[in-house]
Amino acid sequence: MASRVIMPKLTDSMEEGVVVKWRKAEGERVESGDVLAEIETDKAVMDLEAFASGTLLKILVPEGTTVPSGTLIGVIGESEEDIKDILRGSPPPIPPPSEVEGKGGGAAPSAEALASPRVRTLAREHGIDLKTVKGTGPGGRIVERDLEPFLLKKEQSTVREIPLTQMRKAIVRMTTQSKAPVPHFYVTIDADMAEGLRMVEESKKAATPFPLSINHLLIAASARALKQHPGLNASFAGETIRIFSSIDIGIAVALEDGLIVPVLRDCGSKTLEQIVEAERSLVARARQRDLTPEEYTGATFLISNLGKFDVESFSAVILPPAAAALAVGSVREVPVVRDGKVEVGHRMTLTLSCDHRVIDGAVAAQFLQTFKQALVRARDL
Amino acid sequence: MPTKVTYREALNQALKEEMQRDDRVFLIGEDVAYYQGAFKVSKGFLEEFGSRRVVDTPITELGFTGLAIGAAMGGLRPVVEVMTFNFAILAMDQIVNNAAKIRYMSGGQLSVPIVIRGPGSAAHQLGAQHSQSLEAWFCHVPGLKVVAPATPHDAKGLIKSAIRDENPVIFIEAQLLYPMQGEIGDGDYTIPLGIAEVKRAGTDVTLIAYSKMLLVALEAAEKLAQEGIQAEVVDPRTLRPLDLTTLAASAKKTGKVVIVEEGWPFAGLGAQIAESLYRRVFDYLDGPIVRVTGRDAPMPYARNLEDAAIPDVDQVVAAARQVLYRR
Amino acid sequence: MLLIRRFEERTAEMYALGKIGGFCHLYIGEEAVAVGAVDALQPDDYVFSAYRDHGHCLARGSDPKRVMAELFGRATGLCKGKGGSMHLVDAARRFLGGYAIVGGHLPLAAGVAFAVKYRGGGQVVLCFFGEGAVPSGACHETLNLAALWGLPVLFLCENNRYGMGTPVERAVALYSDVAQNAAAYGIEAGRVDGMDVVAVRDAVGKAVEQVRTRQRPYFLEAVTYRFLGHSMADPAHGHYRTKAEVDEAKKRDPLLLLRTRMLSERLATEDDFKRIEQEVAQVVREAVEFADASPVPPVTALEDGVYI
Numbered sequence A: 001m002a003s004r005v006i007m008p009k010l011t012d013s014m015e016e017g018v019v020v021k022w023r024k025a026e027g028e029r030v031e032s033g034d035v036l037a038e039i040e041t042d043k044a045v046m047d048l049e050a051f052a053s054g055t056l057l058k059i060l061v062p063e064g065t066t067v068p069s070g071t072l073i074g075v076i077g078e079s080e081e082d083i084k085d086i087l088r089g090s091p092p093p094i095p096p097p098s099e100v101e102g103k104g105g106g107a108a109p110s111a112e113a114l115a116s117p118r119v120r121t122l123a124r125e126h127g128i129d130l131k132t133v134k135g136t137g138p139g140g141r142i143v144e145r146d147l148e149p150f151l152l153k154k155e156q157s158t159v160r161e162i163p164l165t166q167m168r169k170a171i172v173r174m175t176t177q178s179k180a181p182v183p184h185f186y187v188t189i190d191a192d193m194a195e196g197l198r199m200v201e202e203s204k205k206a207a208t209p210f211p212l213s214i215n216h217l218l219i220a221a222s223a224r225a226l227k228q229h230p231g232l233n234a235s236f237a238g239e240t241i242r243i244f245s246s247i248d249i250g251i252a253v254a255l256e257d258g259l260i261v262p263v264l265r266d267c268g269s270k271t272l273e274q275i276v277e278a279e280r281s282l283v284a285r286a287r288q289r290d291l292t293p294e295e296y297t298g299a300t301f302l303i304s305n306l307g308k309f310d311v312e313s314f315s316a317v318i319l320p321p322a323a324a325a326l327a328v329g330s331v332r333e334v335p336v337v338r339d340g341k342v343e344v345g346h347r348m349t350l351t352l353s354c355d356h357r358v359i360d361g362a363v364a365a366q367f368l369q370t371f372k373q374a375l376v377r378a379r380d381l
Numbered sequence B: 001m002p003t004k005v006t007y008r009e010a011l012n013q014a015l016k017e018e019m020q021r022d023d024r025v026f027l028i029g030e031d032v033a034y035y036q037g038a039f040k041v042s043k044g045f046l047e048e049f050g051s052r053r054v055v056d057t058p059i060t061e062l063g064f065t066g067l068a069i070g071a072a073m074g075g076l077r078p079v080v081e082v083m084t085f086n087f088a089i090l091a092m093d094q095i096v097n098n099a100a101k102i103r104y105m106s107g108g109q110l111s112v113p114i115v116i117r118g119p120g121s122a123a124h125q126l127g128a129q130h131s132q133s134l135e136a137w138f139c140h141v142p143g144l145k146v147v148a149p150a151t152p153h154d155a156k157g158l159i160k161s162a163i164r165d166e167n168p169v170i171f172i173e174a175q176l177l178y179p180m181q182g183e184i185g186d187g188d189y190t191i192p193l194g195i196a197e198v199k200r201a202g203t204d205v206t207l208i209a210y211s212k213m214l215l216v217a218l219e220a221a222e223k224l225a226q227e228g229i230q231a232e233v234v235d236p237r238t239l240r241p242l243d244l245t246t247l248a249a250s251a252k253k254t255g256k257v258v259i260v261e262e263g264w265p266f267a268g269l270g271a272q273i274a275e276s277l278y279r280r281v282f283d284y285l286d287g288p289i290v291r292v293t294g295r296d297a298p299m300p301y302a303r304n305l306e307d308a309a310i311p312d313v314d315q316v317v318a319a320a321r322q323v324l325y326r327r
Numbered sequence C: 001m002l003l004i005r006r007f008e009e010r011t012a013e014m015y016a017l018g019k020i021g022g023f024c025h026l027y028i029g030e031e032a033v034a035v036g037a038v039d040a041l042q043p044d045d046y047v048f049s050a051y052r053d054h055g056h057c058l059a060r061g062s063d064p065k066r067v068m069a070e071l072f073g074r075a076t077g078l079c080k081g082k083g084g085s086m087h088l089v090d091a092a093r094r095f096l097g098g099y100a101i102v103g104g105h106l107p108l109a110a111g112v113a114f115a116v117k118y119r120g121g122g123q124v125v126l127c128f129f130g131e132g133a134v135p136s137g138a139c140h141e142t143l144n145l146a147a148l149w150g151l152p153v154l155f156l157c158e159n160n161r162y163g164m165g166t167p168v169e170r171a172v173a174l175y176s177d178v179a180q181n182a183a184a185y186g187i188e189a190g191r192v193d194g195m196d197v198v199a200v201r202d203a204v205g206k207a208v209e210q211v212r213t214r215q216r217p218y219f220l221e222a223v224t225y226r227f228l229g230h231s232m233a234d235p236a237h238g239h240y241r242t243k244a245e246v247d248e249a250k251k252r253d254p255l256l257l258l259r260t261r262m263l264s265e266r267l268a269t270e271d272d273f274k275r276i277e278q279e280v281a282q283v284v285r286e287a288v289e290f291a292d293a294s295p296v297p298p299v300t301a302l303e304d305g306v307y308i
């Protein structure tokens, strides 16, 4: 299904934006998350990411042009797809917020057509001329079902709707608050986990009360690297960049119906043993939903590990106030060449999402170098 | 582990826990102590709390409601049980002119943290004076909060919030709900006042219903599902202040709204809910909101007439079809 | 007493000037009841009144400035301009309010007494009301409950002979001894000359003491008279009573009685009265000036305070 590329409304005050540069050309393949264009808002130039994968079928607004927020500026779809409908109905700009949710005041598309308010709204959004629609409601009123053939083919409703839990609402809020205004960029490396794995095995055999896990090593290595690169233990604060003295690492914990990010405070001054103990109890309580809000807010750095789901690599959404999030994949056995011989090596792919307002690429790369070294020499942690 | 209890037990637990928690909380009303409540909500209270805190009154609704309002002004947290809300009419002056207004009239110097609770709405064949839904009367009055829970879980969580609230709260139960079973949360949980809940998610039509009518709406939704219509059932739970955000979101999504209420149609609460929704989401409605209400007559005694006077599942199903333009 | 008298005379003037609106019921002629009764209370006792409440509020020690500002409907009023003449409240002085539904505040007074008893406190609640409230259901329900539960409340019935235009004998079956209405509930009852401030103080003092120690309600009838109309909208006399009757009553003006007595017993001199008169005039003048200079409440605050 074709997807619209819209001039976003990235801030409350943003009314319009400039397409500074298209980073993809018409006909070019795009993946969800790819940077499509550079957009200048009232505050800054930002990357506009694609929300869908496919081919950039059409560019509607040339570079250097200013258009109101909400304007259709391009279409992504499958190469042969018919996008006439989309092109016909450029949606209206986003209305200013008001007590009344709706598009009050808009003139009826056709003077004669008797149509429900919902139909008028839909017709405006989809560019449908109501004169061409036959009404089947009382007195010939055009009602929603009469529009169905005109609307973009909706997905057949095998969908099951689940009301949002409070946790889901919080996740929606946190992630969208992050993803839209925070210009993310991503840096990926592989790390050698041989030493780390050995330590985890030993700890398991020793049957200690608090066995060591890969996550503990990641936390300790992050703390080590953040100490050396405090520029990542930071937050964008509008007019300033805030550097935190305490390294408070949030660990994403999956729950049945969502996720929670308990925060391990002051990792910079903790030994590995202390990290192990603190993490175990925090995560256990997180699983029982027994955390106070202070315990799951305000992380200055984030770690999300999907390794146990056999995920090779992925990228994470940054949750402010943190400016960086580390996405961790599984440990893979790979052939490595050592001393001219091929051996089995253990590699893990790490992707760091960074807030470009705070962190630049080179800094992120240096951080990852330190981090990687720390893991290679895990015993020193 | 969630446990199953009746609506009556849920209230009993909640009131008991609140009285254990706070010595200022006491229960006052007709036959609440030795008789253990006309509907046995206060079973075991006299034994546990004694007659200082479980106070039987003579049959003087005006007198004891007013007295309890005074006790609230004097620093206590009374829970007044009206044997049924039909009799609360005798205390209407105290509720409207005193409880609701004292805080405002005194420029905020005084407050009245009181809960007035008991069963409202119709039961079976009780006749005109014992079967009526008067929530609209109370909802009309600024200064009052009005709550009408439909499930044991909501009853427990909401009565606790009502008792802890600083404002006068009218808490309307229903005789026919008392024996209904349902799962409730663990221990000392509260449900904030003024928050609606989507009791069943759906995409095609919104059914808004509270108290006993929620059960009717849920049953109607089941029936509609058999026809391939996915009804979303929303329970406001608190009638004042009304959670318009949740109601409007559902109305906006489906574009079709049915409001089910047991009270009389003229100037009933559904009219208010409809007006509020028209103001918020007019442009998303696919047709007029339809109300399913009680009939415009005193409640008749004869079984068949009574059945006809109270909204039932078929009426709700028919109303849903109507807003969907199906016949 | 003099303060209340002069304050209300100025109130009438301000009403005529349009500075004060709505219903406004003056207490002129009845001052001895409020002053004598409140004088017999402890500071932590509670007081309730009906809508003719300026006198009770001032007798309880409320700041005349803030009372006048409330009458003016100003933000500096006791109730921020939201109460008005009939709904004065001064919680700090435990004056819990003026109430304008006849009889409606009696249950409240009993309720505060209930709270006092519940918590084992030693306070007494003094509840003023007119004889017009006596036949109401609210009154009888409250008397019954107070007697039943032994609540520390003193019901002080200000019998000024008329409820608006209806004389007591056409409203209360047991009119010749109004307190008999309470006696029916086993409540101890008494009667006092409400024009004699000293007698009121003595009677209320005794009654309050009894209420406090015995934890039983008491009903006291104070026989008094209102010199002016029922409210500002009324002439002093009309169809329901004659000028001669009013003039006759004024011979027992409580201020006059006290003054005569104090002079004859040499408790005060003419000069003392002159000085007090000047002091009071000053206080009342300042109250009016304060009220007049005060801002009206902001319209943005209209819906504030409906809920916490």
Ligand SMILES: Cc1ncc(C[n+]2csc(CCOP(=O)(O)OP(=O)(O)O)c2C)c(N)n1
Binding pocket: C052, C100, C101, C102, C103, C129, C130, C131, C132, C133, C160, C162, C163, C164, C230
């Ligand atoms: C329940 C009620 N009914 C009627 C009125 C109108 N009303 C106001 S004052 C009054 C007379 C009350 O007389 P009384 O209680 O003796 O007090 P007084 O005015 O003599 O001080 C009436 C009938 C009212 N305020 N409340």
